[in-house]
Amino acid sequence: MPHEFGSFAPSTEPLTLAIVGCGQRGRAYALYALEDPSACKIVAIAEPRPVTRKLMAETYSVDKTLVFDDWKDLLKASADTLQAIGKRLADAVIIAVQDQMHLEVTLAFAAQGYHILCEKPMATDIESLLKMEHAVKKAGIIFGMGHVLRYSPYSQAVTEVVRSGQLGPLINVVHIEPVGYFHFAHSYVRGSWAREAESSFSLLTKSCHDVDILCHWLAPGSPTRVSSFGSLQHFRKESKPPKAGAATRCLDCAHERDCAYSAKKIYLDPVASGELGWPAAILVDGVPDIENITGALKSGPYGRCAYECENDVCDNQVVNFEFSSGATVSFTMIANTQLICDRQTRLHFAFGELIGDMDTFTVTDFRTRKTTHHTPKNEGGGHGGGDMGLIRTFVRAVRTGQQEQLGTDVTDVLNSHLYVFAAEKARKEGVVVDCQKFVKEQRAKYPNV
Numbered sequence: 001m002p003h004e005f006g007s008f009a010p011s012t013e014p015l016t017l018a019i020v021g022c023g024q025r026g027r028a029y030a031l032y033a034l035e036d037p038s039a040c041k042i043v044a045i046a047e048p049r050p051v052t053r054k055l056m057a058e059t060y061s062v063d064k065t066l067v068f069d070d071w072k073d074l075l076k077a078s079a080d081t082l083q084a085i086g087k088r089l090a091d092a093v094i095i096a097v098q099d100q101m102h103l104e105v106t107l108a109f110a111a112q113g114y115h116i117l118c119e120k121p122m123a124t125d126i127e128s129l130l131k132m133e134h135a136v137k138k139a140g141i142i143f144g145m146g147h148v149l150r151y152s153p154y155s156q157a158v159t160e161v162v163r164s165g166q167l168g169p170l171i172n173v174v175h176i177e178p179v180g181y182f183h184f185a186h187s188y189v190r191g192s193w194a195r196e197a198e199s200s201f202s203l204l205t206k207s208c209h210d211v212d213i214l215c216h217w218l219a220p221g222s223p224t225r226v227s228s229f230g231s232l233q234h235f236r237k238e239s240k241p242p243k244a245g246a247a248t249r250c251l252d253c254a255h256e257r258d259c260a261y262s263a264k265k266i267y268l269d270p271v272a273s274g275e276l277g278w279p280a281a282i283l284v285d286g287v288p289d290i291e292n293i294t295g296a297l298k299s300g301p302y303g304r305c306a307y308e309c310e311n312d313v314c315d316n317q318v319v320n321f322e323f324s325s326g327a328t329v330s331f332t333m334i335a336n337t338q339l340i341c342d343r344q345t346r347l348h349f350a351f352g353e354l355i356g357d358m359d360t361f362t363v364t365d366f367r368t369r370k371t372t373h374h375t376p377k378n379e380g381g382g383h384g385g386g387d388m389g390l391i392r393t394f395v396r397a398v399r400t401g402q403q404e405q406l407g408t409d410v411t412d413v414l415n416s417h418l419y420v421f422a423a424e425k426a427r428k429e430g431v432v433v434d435c436q437k438f439v440k441e442q443r444a445k446y447p448n449v
């Protein structure tokens with residue numbers, strides 16, 4: 001593969017990685033460097049939160065000259081090194097900052113020739129998506145996307161059944177994403193993805209990887225038409241329980257004990273019983289304890305009444321796709337569930353069906369009347385092993401110079417995002433959208449990116 005910053009000769013040395021944003025996601029991928037130090041090493045980090053930055057630097061023994069408060073400082077140091085000795089600070093960068101920063105960071109690091117693993121969603125508007133595709137192609141770099149669902153042992157085993165053709169053509173898929181009642185309140189009501197203007201619409205921020213894997217299972221067909229309905233039904237002032245009265249924070253609320261979305265139940269009670277990870281860990285810089293979480297609930301965004309936030313993204317949405325093969329897909333994203341992100345999937349083939357829950361699946365063959373049960377081995381980590389599966393695959397792709405190891409490329413990623421935008425247009429305008437026409441129109445609209 002052509003590359004303006006050097007060759008892709010396979011190396012026996014560990015791949016060097018820079019992490020931009022050491023929040024939940026940056027740290028999840030970094031773990032691979034601890035799991036397999038012979039594969040990769042974290043050599044540089046950028047993170048503004050001091051305690052998080054210090055813990056991260058210590059955990060990965062990052063040289064203090066390569067620990068930065070801001071990604072722009074890391075970029076600058078890299079540019080200086082590039083100029084001085086013709087080498088970047090690292091082989092690849094993991095971009096795990098918030099959604100609206102992906103564009104700027106990707107363009108900057110691609111221009112220096114970094115291979116990039118960018119978190120999902122790729123970007124929050126169509127022009128940015130196209131700019132990113134252009135920059136990645138121009139730089140000739142390996143590009144991975146945080147579509148972790150594709151890389152879990154479960155999804156890969158399901159994909160094998162689909163690709164084998166053993167049950168005949170795939171005719172219909174029913175796929176549900178149960179976001180989880182308190183997860184939704186945490187992330188999409190009180191948290192970073194609550195407002196479309198500050199991140200994006202929830203089908204994109206939450207479900208772009210569902211649309212991606214649905215497209216993956218139905219490939220080589222592609223979506224032809226899409227319709228969608230959805231709204232913000234529950235998490236708004238009109239649904240506020242009367243007993244909550246004028247309270248705007250859970251710690252002052254008379255209804256708190258009876259409320260499903262009580263911030264005390266979501267954050268403080270788990271910390272009191274020793275559960276110090278997500279979601280409480282998001283509220284503070286460093287290790288959560290009763291005192292700092294109480295402080296965060298008194299004055300921070302996560303202590304607000306779930307019916308009194310400025311959130312505006314959908315809490316329920318249905319999307320129907322028709323594919324070029326004639327196959328149909330119905331997808332539902334729903335906030336109010338006990339399950340947290342454990343997708344429920346039914347794949348209906350001509351001669352059988354596959355029913356799965358992201359952990360185990362059954363395959364029934366109508367011809368033999370037999371059902372087999374499958375529990376693909378998951379060695380742990382988030383998203384059923386998908387987080388580790390993705391970073392492992394990305395590192396392998398960069399070390400071998402083979403984008404195809406990732407099973408996707410930047411244009412594929414861009415297209416699946418465009419189908420999400422097509423679905424959102426269908427919802428907002430109450431129309432059925434012609435997906436391929438939509439893709440062509442969007443590309444024509446931004447010819448000079």
Ligand SMILES: NC(=O)c1ccc[n+]([C@@H]2O[C@H](COP(=O)([O-])OP(=O)(O)OC[C@H]3O[C@@H](n4cnc5c(N)ncnc54)[C@H](O)[C@@H]3O)[C@@H](O)[C@H]2O)c1
Pocket residue numbers: 020021022023024025026046047048049052069070071072096097098099119120121146147148192205383
């Ligand atoms: N693939 C998935 O399944 C999945 C799941 C959750 C989130 N995400 C995506 O991953 C990304 C990160 O999400 P998260 O949950 O880790 O969020 P987070 O807020 O925990 O992490 C973002 C980090 O970026 C840091 N940051 C902010 N400004 C910075 C700057 N100028 N320079 C360097 N670092 C900076 C923040 O301090 C924070 O630590 C988002 O785009 C999100 O949508 C993907």
